[in-house]
Amino acid sequence: MAQIELRQVEKKFGESFAVKPLDLTIQNGEFIVLLGPSGCGKTTTLRMISGLEAVTTGTILLDGRDVTWAHPSDRDIAFVFQFFALYSHMTARENIAFPLQAQRVPRAEISAKVAEVARMLRIEHILDSKPGSLSGGDQQRVALARALVRRPAAFLMDEPLGALDAEFREGMRAEIKQLHIRQEATTVYVTHDQIEAMAMGDRIVIMSKAQVQQVGTPHQVYHDPANLFVARFIGSPGMNLLNARYSDGKAILPGGSAVTVPGAYRAALDHALNDSDGAVIVGFRPEALRVNVTDGECSGVVYADDLHGGYSMLHLELADDVIIHGRMSRDTAHPIGETMVFDIDPAMMRFFHPKTELAIHINGGAA
């Protein structure tokens, strides 16, 4: 169990920032996900927490203790990598027992602990196999068992599912989360997969270009993205974002449709957009698109229409190269080229400043 605190932690390689000054408090027992595209600084952040990478400036506290310059082995943190890093000449059991042997734990205690963690991960039947004969999922379970068996204060995981097939990933994702629920060990988890982040994180730290873009719960980052990057990155597809022009309570979309701006936003837009001449970006999630409405405010032309299994997606072209995506029930089919009238659910409408790219909030203008 541990609380991890980063205070103004930064990392520079030469003159360029790998991580810009970052403040973050990870609560005891929390599952926190560092999410972002490759090169955003998420793995460097994880490595600084572990001690594998030295900070350039800043302080790292573990339960209030300054560990900024402590050796990795003095931090009581277990690291799980994308690549399993198992010893191929040892059985699964010997691999799992290895960190305890290194700590000179008595033999009886070792076998009890290995048995316990094997039961938890349901790998009892493969304990005598060597890694080479195991599936990717089982190898990753053994690697997890080896991290868990030490009962460290915190787990750091760097894309542990990255090397697995899609079909395994969903299952392993749930297993890791369930393990976390049972153990309540503080976990910092790095991934570039937004679905994984949403499914697993108590909170998500979204990074891009060495900088934190937003820290929030899955609900917050999905419904109230702090900026355009988050709005695009979260969701599949991401938020629909349209360059619009605001005046007199309406936003004029590409193609000319005029959308009524919810009353609560008007004062904020008037205030925030006085330097942009009314230019604003209107955002809404695909499930906010309402078709089959009689007096819809907007219209678009069907670009494509496709089945995703339990639902369909309708793609509408509003103007040249401007396509929006709407999530629909499956029982509708729409021919390409048909003009459709639609509305945007006002409760799901969001607004962003075109220059700063920041969300405009109902109270207080630009964030």
Add this chain to the structure above:
Amino acid sequence: MSDIRLENITKRFGDHAALHEVSLQVKDREFFVLLGPTGAGKTTTLRVIAGLEKQDHGHVYFDGQMIDSFQPADRDVAFVFQQYSLYPNLSVYDNLAFPLRSPLRRTPEPTIKERVTAAAEILRISHLLDRKTARLSGGEMQRVSIGRAIVRKPRAFLMDEPLSNLDAKLRESLRVELKHIQKTQGSTSIFVTHDQIEALTMADRIAVLDDGVILQMGTPFDIYDRPATMFVATLVGTPRINLLNAHRHNGHLRIEKSPLEMPVPGDQMPERVTIGVRPEDVRVDSEGSFTGSVALIEPLGVETILHIQSGDQLLLSVIPGTSPIRLNEQVRFDFARDRLHYFDTNGRRL
């Protein structure tokens, strides 16, 4: 454009039958997807159609004409690969013009210009025509490779996982664009993928292959709503379909490792079956006939995945939006009874 038919195609590599008696017909202007795991025979099928691989048995017909003896160059199909294989030192324009300038075709320059301009417009790469391809992004390069196929106006497009090297967001948007282009250009296309979402979203019809055999052929709705085997049922849909082993007992189907049971549907049900329930058909419902406790919640924003534990069975349920349900909460739930799938002990649909 053209109609393509395979008749009982068998292809062996040594002792291994990569394709076994594969028959299919791709209609003119159809978007046909070959879906299956690695090693299923998808790419081999494509290569047999292109003439890059010679089948051991069976015939290939284009527009009713048997073309078994045709060389690849005479089959007039265009291949788009996962790797872009562009000429890095040539401009986008020259890459697009390249196939038309080949000695085989000797297309006049004005025609080339016309076709390149038109293809660039369709693919939204008109602004890149003067750029060297080495300086393009992955998505732009794949557009150019598709453009190079389009300018030839081939009988058919054969595409081998063209999107799989691109990142998730780009794949999503190119998927929609490719489908739009295919539908508006009316080009006969055969598209190979292992990604079920690509197959469902783009195809007019899908052939599911495994181990060199076609397991099922049909529209995306057919494949998703009436999977012919348990394998097909698990291959499409995410999260995966729930598969529950059950047996008959006193007029009921008892789901193993759980207190769940329901009346036996119909009178043809064998003693042992596997019930398939898609996660969106497991519905949390205060009137539902089943109970369980919520073991895990995965909030994905647009929807929430609930892991419901009933006895020792774990069921996935997908509900729209955000859920007020809490971890470990007891919930009542039910299946959409008209959307259940039943498989026999050999995994075949009943």
